[in-house]
Amino acid sequence: MGVMSNAKAENWPGNWVETRPEGLYVRPGGFYVDPMRPVDRAVITHGHADHARPGHRAVLATSGTLAIMRARYGEETGQARQALAYGENIRIGEVEVALHPAGHVLGSAQVSLTWRGARLVISGDYKRRRDPTCPAFEPVPCDVFVTEATFGLPVFRHPPDTEEIAKLLHSLEVFPERAHVVGVYALGKAQRLIRLLREAGYDRPLYVHGALQALCDLYEAEGVPLGPLRPALAAEKEAFRGQIVLAPPSAIADRWSRRLPDPLTAAAFGWMRVRQRAKQRGVEMPLVISDHADWDELMQTLEDVGAPEVWVTHGREEALVHAARQRGIEARALSLVGFEEEGQ
Numbered sequence: 001m002g003v004m005s006n007a008k009a010e011n012w013p014g015n016w017v018e019t020r021p022e023g024l025y026v027r028p029g030g031f032y033v034d035p036m037r038p039v040d041r042a043v044i045t046h047g048h049a050d051h052a053r054p055g056h057r058a059v060l061a062t063s064g065t066l067a068i069m070r071a072r073y074g075e076e077t078g079q080a081r082q083a084l085a086y087g088e089n090i091r092i093g094e095v096e097v098a099l100h101p102a103g104h105v106l107g108s109a110q111v112s113l114t115w116r117g118a119r120l121v122i123s124g125d126y127k128r129r130r131d132p133t134c135p136a137f138e139p140v141p142c143d144v145f146v147t148e149a150t151f152g153l154p155v156f157r158h159p160p161d162t163e164e165i166a167k168l169l170h171s172l173e174v175f176p177e178r179a180h181v182v183g184v185y186a187l188g189k190a191q192r193l194i195r196l197l198r199e200a201g202y203d204r205p206l207y208v209h210g211a212l213q214a215l216c217d218l219y220e221a222e223g224v225p226l227g228p229l230r231p232a233l234a235a236e237k238e239a240f241r242g243q244i245v246l247a248p249p250s251a252i253a254d255r256w257s258r259r260l261p262d263p264l265t266a267a268a269f270g271w272m273r274v275r276q277r278a279k280q281r282g283v284e285m286p287l288v289i290s291d292h293a294d295w296d297e298l299m300q301t302l303e304d305v306g307a308p309e310v311w312v313t314h315g316r317e318e319a320l321v322h323a324a325r326q327r328g329i330e331a332r333a334l335s336l337v338g339f340e341e342e343g344q
Contacts, residue, residue: 005284011116013144013309016217019334024122030117031060033122043097044106045124047072047187052294053137060084060092062099064107064222065135068187071218086135102126102170103137104291105188106219107130112140121305122146127290128159128297131226133188133197139304148302149315150292151270158294159271164287168266172242179260181251183267183283185213188291189247191219193268195287197244207232207240209247209256237261241244253282270294308341 004165009015016027023035034090038055043052045061047068052061059066062085069077084090086109089098099109099197103142104125111122120139128137151158182192190212197206205228208216211242216226241261250266257263267283269291293301302310302324309330312320317333324331 007088009118011118013041013113013115013118013120016115017113017120018136023095024334026095026113027094029093029097031092031342033111034124037104037231043092043104043111044069045111046104048105048125051124057076057081057287060097062086062107062109065109066107066211066216067222068107068215071214071215085324096175100140101135101244102139103128103131103134105226106134108134108192108223110138110140112142118143120144120146121307123148123301124300125150125292125295128300128335129158131291132199133191133219138302142305142307144309144311145302145305146291146311147320149298149312149317149320151290151294151310152298152316152320154295154319156270156273157296158290159275159288161196162200164201164268164289165193167285168244168287168303169197169200170202171264171266172244175264178244178264179243179267180285181245181247181252181257181260181263182287182327183252183265183269184212184246186215186248189268189289191224192291193215193289193323202244203227204243205230207243207245209245209251211251212246223249237312249281288299293298301321302327 018025022032022037022039024033027109031043032039033043034045034051035042040057043060044065047065051071054073054076056078058080061080064082066081066083084098084099086101089096096114098112100112102108102124113120119142121140125148126137129192152331158221184193207230220226252265264284268286268289272286274287310324311334313334321333323333
């Protein structure tokens, strides 16, 4: 954007965005982005619980994120709630705020903040590949880019989603007598996996753990068709042979999954790239399907946004900071606490 030639200029984002115990605070606007404890005014990037917490007095987010928060927190979502559409601008205090698609889950957004001609963009969690359940990530040119780094190591290069789905469907053909139980997060991963299966031609009913149902219903209500779903407790044991059952990660390892016939356990997470982690969790079929950018996508994003300065948070910060500096980008780690990594 060409406004940051003097790093000590008053409008440099480092002079008006600061890290506090509550999280990132935007001083000329008097609000926080994804605060980790209740505050007066919060802008929320997406509905995962480590970013969208209950108890704020006023909340600004996309309509999709607000719907997710209402489903999870009810009246604790916030005393005042304001929905902002992608690309719409609003002024909070002295700061111009806009939300742009992040491609992470339904309603997920990057937060663009502009003050006195300088723009800072907070990515929240994001991915760069296509997701049939939410709009694709849109690079936003800025002076400072705050990026996640969940998979900020060169070893993390996610395979095409279609290959992982094909692996699951092939296993169904090879082991038709076994129930295939797949560990997925209730928000985002479950619905994305369902849509990917539908796009691959799997039109049979899918069985879902009760913990997933409410958010699947919400996605349907928000215009994301998921096809026929059945409660995972609504059939006799033998009826699950040759079927796909979706459940939270915790359910795979406990007695819940043992009621299924000869269960073949799978898990759909970016961390499944680490085979030792899959083995430790008793996962027979790791599916590397992530809702976060991998290393190549992080590098591509730094190039696309063109920010001369990058702040890195919640993930493998050191490697990404080093790589950014090698590319002539000023970079530092924010070292925010309270954000969970995928698969934890």
